[in-house]
Amino acid sequence: xxxxxxxxxxxxxxxxxxxxxxxxxxxxxxxxxxxxxxxxxxxxxxxxxxxxxxxxxxxxxxxxxxxxxxxxxxxxxxxxxxxxxxxxxxxxxxxxxxxxxxxxxxxxxxxxxxxxxxxxxxxxxxxxxxxxxxxxxxxxxxxxxxxxxxxxxxxxxxxxxxxxxxxxxxxxxxxxxxxxxxxxxxxxxx
Amino acid sequence: xxxxxxxxxxxxxxxxxxxxxxxxxxxxxxxxxxxxxxxxxxxxxxxxxxxxxxxxxxxxxxxxxxxxxxxxxxxxxxxxxxxxxxxxxxxxxxxxxxxxxxxxxxxxxxxxxxxxxxxxxxxxxxxxxxxxxxxxxxxxxxxxxxxxxxxxxxxxxxxxxxxxxxxxxxxxxxxxxxxxxxxxxxxxxx
DNA sequence: CGGTGTTAATTGACTCGTCAATCAATAAAA
DNA sequence: TTTTATTGATTGACGAGTCAATTAACACCG
Numbered sequence: 514x515x516x517x518x519x520x521x522x523x524x525x526x527x528x529x530x531x532x533x534x535x536x537x538x539x540x541x542x543x544x545x546x547x548x549x550x551x552x553x554x555x556x557x558x559x560x561x562x563x564x565x566x567x568x569x570x571x572x573x574x575x576x577x578x579x580x581x582x583x584x585x586x587x588x589x590x591x592x593x594x595x596x597x598x599x600x601x602x603x604x605x606x607x608x609x610x611x612x613x614x615x616x617x618x619x620x621x622x623x624x625x626x627x628x629x630x631x632x633x634x635x636x637x638x639x640x641x642x643x644x645x646x647x648x649x650x651x652x653x654x655x656x657x658x659x660x661x662x663x664x665x666x667x668x669x670x671x672x673x674x675x676x677x678x679x680x681x682x683x684x685x686x687x688x689x690x691x692x693x694x695x696x697x698x699x700x701x702x703x
Numbered sequence: 704x705x706x707x708x709x710x711x712x713x714x715x716x717x718x719x720x721x722x723x724x725x726x727x728x729x730x731x732x733x734x735x736x737x738x739x740x741x742x743x744x745x746x747x748x749x750x751x752x753x754x755x756x757x758x759x760x761x762x763x764x765x766x767x768x769x770x771x772x773x774x775x776x777x778x779x780x781x782x783x784x785x786x787x788x789x790x791x792x793x794x795x796x797x798x799x800x801x802x803x804x805x806x807x808x809x810x811x812x813x814x815x816x817x818x819x820x821x822x823x824x825x826x827x828x829x830x831x832x833x834x835x836x837x838x839x840x841x842x843x844x845x846x847x848x849x850x851x852x853x854x855x856x857x858x859x860x861x862x863x864x865x866x867x868x869x870x871x872x873x874x875x876x877x878x879x880x881x882x883x884x885x886x887x888x889x890x891x892x893x
Numbered sequence: 894c895g896g897t898g899t900t901a902a903t904t905g906a907c908t909c910g911t912c913a914a915t916c917a918a919t920a921a922a923a
Numbered sequence: 924t925t926t927t928a929t930t931g932a933t934t935g936a937c938g939a940g941t942c943a944a945t946t947a948a949c950a951c952c953g
Contacts (some may be wrong), residue, residue, distance in 0.1 A: 515945095516947085516948080517901060518901090519902060520901085520902090537829065538819065539815065539819040540818065544937085544938060544939085545939065546938075546939090547706060554904090555902095555903070555904050555905080555907095557903075557936090557940085557942090558902075558938090559941095561902080565939080565940075568941090593753070604829055621814060621815060625730045625731060625811060625815050626731070628728075628729030628731075628869075629729040630730060630806070661882070663740065664874075664882065665859065665882045665885070668859055668863045668865075668882070669855065669858055669859045669886075672858035672859055672860065675858075675861050676857070676861060679814065679824070679827065692855045694707055695855070695890075696859075696890075698885060700889055702889065706927095706928080707921085707926095710928090734912060734913085735912075736912075736913090744930090745912085746912090746915090746932055747931080748915090748928075750913080751928085751929080755913080756912095757916080849927060
């Protein structure tokens with residue numbers, strides 16, 4: 514009994530189910546059938562809307578990336594000093610919405626996917642470049658070596674994500690934010 | 704024409720081929736047939752010696768972990784001050800042997816595998832606990848909050864690994880070591 | 894309003910490929 | 924002749940992607 518106008522609802526459901534399924538079963542055993550079942554539809558329908566499994570994974574990635582981007586822009590919009598800009602960026606990385614365990618697990622999958630899929634690698638590269646650029650821009654007035662500091666900050670954030678993805682009981686958003694901000698503060702103090 | 708005493712040679716070849724294959728094709732498309740071909744034998748022989756694909760992946764992981772452990776112990780043996788101990792630990796993490804691009808790519812696979820395989824998770828947990836314990840031990844004489852500093856150092860190392868796994872042209876061993884040691888130094892300065 | 898053709902939604906059944914794992918057979922060493 | 928090494932062929936499962944068929948909403952027309 515087809516109701517019309519289902520496409521956007523189905524797409525959203527599949528994107529969310531993809532993220533949940535990655536978290537539930539791990540990046541390797543992801544199948545279209547499992548995702549579709551979790552989203553309450555047949556795998557044929559999933560293929561109908563997305564065309565392929567890779568496109569489904571990419572849609573999930575874009576969703577996560579875009580959620581992060583919105584959060585970051587929102588926070589940066591009201592930040593008017595270098596320090597508050599840094600706090601805004603780091604805060605967005607660990608905002609509860611972006612630091613949920615299923616979203617974090619999905620990140621790990623993106624890294625793996627990037628090893629073979631060009632588009633995934635491209636998106637990840639864009640994300641990295643933006644984060645780096647935002648950090649350097651905020652750091653420039655505060656230090657004479659913003660590039661190398663940004664490198665360390667980026668790696669630290671990635672590392673906290675990875676560790677979060679593995680532990681059942683991970684760090685809180687607040688604790689992770691604290692670690693990164695401390696690192697920045699100490700990096701500036703010299 | 705079977706020559707005798709092949710088992711250890713075949714096992715070593717398969718372990719090395721597993722690591723190379725992960726680096727070459729990414730964690731998702733690993734197949735026993737590809738690994739066996741790279742190691743110069745049939746997939747049937749690979750199964751004969753390891754029993755299953757999972758056991759092959761675990762053997763590769765144990766190999767990487769054990770190489771790291773040896774390197775770390777060797778370096779720690781000649782370190783007699785807290786600071787040199789820290790340098791030894793970090794140095795082992797980024798020793799060229801452990802920081803080669805194929806080995807680093809394999810690490811990413813371990814994290815993914817740990818999402819579903821208990822033994823992989825167990826090994827990773829042991830590694831994490833050892834690193835943490837070594838760091839805390841070396842940090843204790845130098846700071847009054849060694850635990851939280853160790854947490855940040857561990858995450859930073861993981862993050863540098865992950866980033867290394869993605870880039871064709873990554874950081875050098877020396878550059879990565881520098882970043883971590885700077886982080887430690889600054890963390891101690893307060 | 895009632896009929897009729899068009900379009901969107903939906904799925905079960907199917908194809909085709911791949912892959913892990915097994916097995917029987919062969920060949921050489923001991 | 925017993926053991927070790929080795930592989931081609933095979934099995935059995937599973938998964939991505941396709942397709943034809945079904946159902947309902949919609950649009951147009953007389």
